[in-house]
Amino acid sequence: MGLLNRLEDKFKQLNVKKDSSSLKFQPPPIPTRDYGQYKKTLEPQPQINASDDSDDKSNDIFSIPISTNKPNGIIKDYESHPVPLPSFYDTPGPLPTNNFYGNMLICEQGKPDAENQNLPVWTHPYGVWKCLDDQFKGLAISHTSASQRVFGDNPNDNPVKYFFNPVGICSMLLGAVEFQEFNFNFLVGECKRFSLGTKFIIDKGTLSVKLVQGMGFITGIYKGAITPKISSKVGVQSFQELGKVNGLNKCVFTLFDQSRWVVYTNTLFKMNNEHSYSAISTAGDKVIVQIAKLNSDDVICFYDKVAGAYVTDCSLTGNEIENNKAQYSFNYSINGTSESGAVLQWMLPHHCESATDETKNQQAVGLALDDTVKGIMSAFITKKFVCIETLPPVELNFDPWSENIGIFGYSDTAKRKIHQVAKIEISEFDVVSFSNTDSMYASGKILDKGAFMLYVAAFVLKDEELIQTMLNKMKTAFNRFTDNKQIAPLVYDTCWKGVVSSAGISEGNFYCDYGNCFYNDHHFHYGYHIHAAALVGLVDDKFGDKLFISKSKDWVETLIRDVCNPCENDTYFPVLRSFDFFAGHSYANGLFAHGDGKDEESSSEDFHCYYGIKLWSEITENRKLNTLASLILSIEKRAMGMYYYYLDNNNIMPAKFIKNKVSGIIFENKIDHATYFGMNTEYIHGIHMIPLTPISNFVRSCQFVGEEWDQKELCKLCDTLDSGWRGLLMLNLAIIDPKKSWEFFAQDNFNDCWLDNGMSRTWSLTYAAGMGGA
Secondary structure (H helix, E strand, C coil): CCHHHHHHHHHHHHCCCCCCCCCCCCCCCCCCCCCHHHHCCCCCCCCECCCCCCCCCCCCCCCCCCCCCCCCCCCEEECCCCCCCCCECCCCCCCCCCCCCHHHCCCCCCCCHHHCCCCCEECCCCEEEEEEECCEEEEEEECCCHHHCEEECCCCCCCCCEEECCCCCCCEEEEEHHHHHCCCEEEEECCCCCEEEEEEEECCEEEEEEEECCECCEEEEEEECCCEEEECCCCEEEEEEEEEECCEEEEEEEECCCCEEEEEECCCEEECCCCCCEEEECCCCCEEEEEEEECCHHHHHHHHHHCCEEEEEEEEEEEEECCCEEEEEEEEEEEECCCCCCEEEEECHHHHHHECHHHHCCEEEEEEEECCCCCEEEEEEECEEEEEEECCCCCCCCCCCECCCECCCCCHHHHHHHHHHHHHHHHHCCHHHHCCCCCHHHHHHHHHHHHHHHHHHHHHHCCHHHHHHHHHHHHHHHHHHHCCCCCCCEEEECCCCEEEECCCCCCCCCCHHHHHHHCCCHHHHHHHHHHHHHHHHHHHHHHCCCCHHHHHHHHHHHHHHHHHCCCCCCCCCCCCCCEECCCCEECCCCCCCCCCCCEECCHHHHHHHHHHHHHHHHHCCCHHHHHHHHHHHHHHHHHHHHHCECCCCCCCCCHHHHHHCECCEEECCEEECCECCECCHHHHHHCCCCCCCCCHHHHCCHHHHHHHHHHCCHHHHHHHCCCHHHHHHHHHHHHCCHHHHHHHHHCCCCCHHHCCCCCCHHHHHHHHHHHHHC
16 A cells, blocks of 8 residues: 555544543643554664664664765856855865854954954863964863853843853863964864864974864874973962873863863973963873863762773764664764773763663763753763654654644534635635745745645645645746746855855855855755645645656755755765754754854744655655654754753753743853844744644643743733734644634634734644644
């Protein structure tokens, strides 16, 4: 039985009305269901046992590229991106544009080259930067504790509007005597998903430091005629030599702020008698210096176990395992040797919560440091860190889904109202004209609006006339994009290697299309197109000429490769441009230098992208891509529940920030309860709701939505709004009170100005009904 026939049988079952009289919209566990029949929509993969250490890569979701072909031929090359490439010490492949180390790749706007690339990057829990201050030249190292956070606008408010960590505190610095006397070149290289190589080069010597997310030590490797120097702008109160560990000299620097830092090195350092700010080595060539912060004297034994070994890179492996779960591993490439044979890595709360039992047993209990914005990080002595996530329920695909009742279906009463509205909207909605904009974001929202209407006509109403009318419109509208004839066509940037909008690229205008040509927001923009294509492809295969998928596949998967390429074998795009497996969510900021690091404003448009990829992989029967997208959604559910959506019992965020209920904009060093386009409450909360789809309740739990709705008094707020934000908030209400949401959209005096430009009343009614509202 084919995919669409199975789906048709499923939809027939869903049209049987369920008794909603006993529905209670509190957050009980997801009900146990037999999803086996529907799970066969994709060919099953062999089931792998958790923590399987076999070298078989056949099931690894990160080993097979979506494609290795040149991007869709209709997309022309563009060879002169307005943001120049940095200076490299190796030949780069596709360059990550949204990674944690972005500040080291690009120049801060408006500053001369000599003062550039010196904003911090965060490996977590440490921040590092290229320091050019007199007497303190080299790689500066900082760690800030929770007690140092700055709260505002009024620090006595509860909730406060924002918090951030002070930057520029150079607690420790890896440098060299020669850096003060001679100019050095700063080069980057080996730009990988989780790591970056840096080199400080003088005439006859180099200092090399690999930056890896979560690295336990900041490790400097000195080669040639160079004199290592360790400094602190805070000042050294005491310097204590503690003998040898694994053939390395161990010492502890106590600074004037009372922070303590342990150093391991294969040479001797002596304090500079002229002042208490630096220690100088007696030798230079082939010197290793490893620096880490202590949170107490009791934990130094853990550092002893890993001294001498350091991480140079990290790779991902992952696969689907039994019981609708998936496993993924951070696998560390290690140089040097240590007593334990392993390294120390710092992990975030969402990693620790999902770690396997075997991995949890590797924790260095008691060794912990505050992260900048994501709670307390825990240390692990390990070679790889393995996590397991439960994937979205198998039934969660195209229909509205509730964590309370699963798939509810549609009553005859609901279908009559939806049909009444759909006939008018479909006849009046000119998706062909409306989607012809110079913005990939705006056009994506318009296409997705039409695709939802098409889906409702096909699989809820089953009205042949409406299906053909809307299907023809959608295919015509999509043809413009698959032929690349929109107002601002896509181009393939051969410098940074990615597909970008041509809007603003020739003049370097980063205000065009929200900075798309600077790699801003690609997962937001392309996510709408990918999701819309999945719905159109589904309908066309059942009710059309079955040509849409084959015609659009290369174009759609070019967009997917741009944002979610799983594998280095695809040499045209970086690996996972947007989603950061370490952070647990995507970063939207592209080629922009920012003092607080990468950021993201919309969590919901983030997971909408991977939901779209999941659906596309369903209709194209790409099992590995489906597992990857599903795994990302599961990680985001966990991480966003910690860092973006704040339940009353949240123990990650500062206590006086939790009552905001949502983050606002998350940076690597700051969280600001705001948006880039305004401070209205509906903006700040609505940007984390848009768009409302079947995946929304999977990530945004009933408990959270209920707390947010009540405590932020969103019901009262809605009564004051006369814009699309009102409709968005009321559709979000369907997660906890679908009847009230249904009544709002079904009212006879409904005003279309209450719909966002990416919303239709047709889908809004369908979503509310499918959540149990009618």
